[in-house]
Amino acid sequence: MTLDPPWRPPxxxxxxxxxxYEQIAHRIRVEIxxxxxxxxxxxxxxxDLAASLRVTPNTVMRAYAELEQDGLLETFRxxxxxxxxxxxxxxxxxxxxxxxxxEHVRRVAADLGMRVEDLLRLGAExxxxxxDARSH
Amino acid sequence: MRAAIECDRVGFAYAKRPILHxxxxxxxxxxxxxxxxxxxxxKTTMLRIIAGMLRPEAGxxxxxxxxxxxxxxFHTALLPERGHxxxxxxxxxxxxxxxxxxxxxxxxxxxxxxADLALRLDRPIARLSRGEVTRVGLVTCLARRAxxxxxxxxxxxxxxLGREIIASAMVRECGELGRTVLMATHDVRELEPLFDRxxxxxxxxxxxxxxxxxxxxxxxxxxxxxxxxxSP
Numbered sequence: 001m002t003l004d005p006p007w008r009p010p011x012x013x014x015x016x017x018x019x020x021y022e023q024i025a026h027r028i029r030v031e032i033x034x035x036x037x038x039x040x041x042x043x044x045x046x047x048d049l050a051a052s053l054r055v056t057p058n059t060v061m062r063a064y065a066e067l068e069q070d071g072l073l074e075t076f077r078x079x080x081x082x083x084x085x086x087x088x089x090x091x092x093x094x095x096x097x098x099x100x101x102x103e104h105v106r107r108v109a110a111d112l113g114m115r116v117e118d119l120l121r122l123g124a125e126x127x128x129x130x131x132d133a134r135s136h
Numbered sequence: 137m138r139a140a141i142e143c144d145r146v147g148f149a150y151a152k153r154p155i156l157h158x159x160x161x162x163x164x165x166x167x168x169x170x171x172x173x174x175x176x177x178x179k180t181t182m183l184r185i186i187a188g189m190l191r192p193e194a195g196x197x198x199x200x201x202x203x204x205x206x207x208x209x210f211h212t213a214l215l216p217e218r219g220h221x222x223x224x225x226x227x228x229x230x231x232x233x234x235x236x237x238x239x240x241x242x243x244x245x246x247x248x249x250x251a252d253l254a255l256r257l258d259r260p261i262a263r264l265s266r267g268e269v270t271r272v273g274l275v276t277c278l279a280r281r282a283x284x285x286x287x288x289x290x291x292x293x294x295x296x297l298g299r300e301i302i303a304s305a306m307v308r309e310c311g312e313l314g315r316t317v318l319m320a321t322h323d324v325r326e327l328e329p330l331f332d333r334x335x336x337x338x339x340x341x342x343x344x345x346x347x348x349x350x351x352x353x354x355x356x357x358x359x360x361x362x363x364x365x366x367s368p
Contacts, residue, residue, distance in 0.1 A: 016328055016357035019349045047311035054303040055329045056168045057311035 006042040006080070007031075009052065020055050024063035026100075032072055032083055033093035043073065043081040070096065140165040140200055140284055140316035141186055147194030148181055155181045156340045159195070165283070166314040168330055172321065172362055173337035179320035182337065183286045186318070187214040199284055210240070213282035215273045215290055221261050227272055228257030231279075238280050245309055246279040252305050253298075266293030274302060278309040285310060287319045291326060299326050306330065328358040336365045 014023050031037040043049070046064065050057040064081055067073040072093055075081045083089065109119040141163040148156040156178045163169050171179050184190040185197060188204030199208045221230060231250070235241045250257065253271045261272065270292045277285055290306070291299050307330065310317050321327055328334075328348065336344040343365050351361045 014329065016325075016359065017352060017355055019352045020329060021349065047308060050311050051304045051308035053329075054300060054307060056332050057307065057314075058166070058168070058332050059329075 006044045006048070007037055008044070009049065012053065014053070014055070021059045021062035021066065024049075024053065024055070024060065025066045026097075028063065028067060029070075029072060029093045029097060033090055033097055035090055037083050039083050039085050039089055041083045043083070045080060138165045139163065139198070140167070141318065142198040143186070143195065144197075145195035146182075146185060146192045146197060148178075148185060148190065148192055150181075154340055156185075156192075159340075159342055161335060161342060161345060163316060163318060163333075165316050167332050168310070168317040168319070170319050170321065170324070170327060170331035170334040170358070171337060172324055172334055172358075174322055174366060177337040178340045179337055180288055183214065183288050183318065183320055186284075187212055187286055189214075208284075211283040213277040213280045213285050215270075215277045215285075215287045221269065221272060221276075223260070223262030226258055226260050227255055227264070230261060230272065231257070231275070234276055234279070240281040242279055242281055245281075246275060249275040249278055249305055249309070252301055267295070267298065270294055271298075271302070274306075278306065281313060283313070283315055285315055285317045287317065287321075289321055289323070290319060291321070291323050296326075303327070303330060324362045325357075325359045331358060334358055334361075336362065338366065 009027070012023075012027055014020050028037065028043075037043075043064070044052070046057050046060045050060045053060070064073060064075070068075060068081075070092070071086070072084055072089055073081055074084045105119065106116055109116045112119065114122075139162045141161070143159050143161045146156055146159040147154070159182065171182060173179055181190065185192050186199060186204060188199075188206070188208050197204055200211055202208050204212070222233075225233065231246055235243065235246075249255075253275060255268070255271055255275065259268075261269070264272065270290065271294070274287075274290060277287065290302065294302060303326075306317075309315075317330075319327060319330070331348045333345070333347045334351070335342055344361075346361070348358055351358055356364075
């Protein structure tokens with residue numbers, strides 16, 4: 001059992017026009033993927049995280065439940081919620097985030113009526129163009 | 137899940153002017169719910185009926201399975217919009233009195249709340265600002281271990297930083313016990329992350345009853361949805 005003080009979340013700004021539990025789950029997933037939240041790290045209790053983010057306890061409970069279902073978190077009765085200790089947790093978090101990023105790019109491409117490859121190429125060209133503009 | 141608050145076709149009129157009309161709702165234990173609407177929509181009347189301070193003229197109300205009355209006062213805490221606190225006492229004297237008055241009072245919560253909300257105990261209540269009166273009222277509500285908490289405009293006269301502190305304290309004190317919270321307000325933007333569900337009260341009727349997540353899943357904030365419901 002870990003007796004270290006639980007990890008404290010940075011002051012996240014949540015977007016009120018998107019489900020809050022999804023945003024909280026996403027932020028925690030990013031922390032795990034970047035190994036800022038290492039395996040076995042203890043998360044704050046539902047009540048403490050809800051109080052520090054100023055959201056309802058049900059919102060945090062739902063975010064934790066989603067991450068547990070993904071196998072990123074595990075809860076032990078009476079001890080708390082921890083980052084899962086099994087190998088590959090970071091990789092799994094990263095894979096999920098990569099998939100979401102790709103979905104986002106696909107949506108933007110579809111909105112513009114473009115192919116994903118063309119959108120990415122255009123973006124890369126634009127970036128290169130910007131650097132050229134800056135260097136002059 | 138158990139319903140903490142149930143209203144079935146509740147109606148109320150004042151001097152023959154209808155205030156509430158056929159209000160039906162169910163609030164689950166542990167839910168934090170916003171009762172939203174402009175001034176005069178009937179929010180305060182609704183809370184007073186649930187608290188057992190007004191008797192509905194039509195329909196039924198159940199709080200934890202009982203009709204509101206002296207019995208339900210033991211598990212219901214109400215923050216009235218305008219305080220009914222004794223002005224001749226200091227803040228500290230009022231809390232000493234409240235400890236004896238409420239059998240479910242927690243001195244530990246009281247200490248925590250007094251520190252977080254930065255209340256000065258030696259000040260007479262009559263000399264407090266509006267915001268300070270609201271804070272004393274909030275401590276009085278939240279230091280009780282009441283299962284049902286009813287808050288009428290909990291941010292009246294409180295500055296933005298104070299609102300953040302109060303929102304945290306509210307979640308901490310209510311989350312621990314899985315308390316049911318019903319908050320009446322027109323301050324939607326500031327309070328919306330604290331709602332699991334919202335009831336829009338328009339001209340004495342429930343115009344919409346939706347979970348905050350369902351609203352956000354459509355890409356709307358509760359504040360934008362409020363504008364949708366109430367703009368003419």
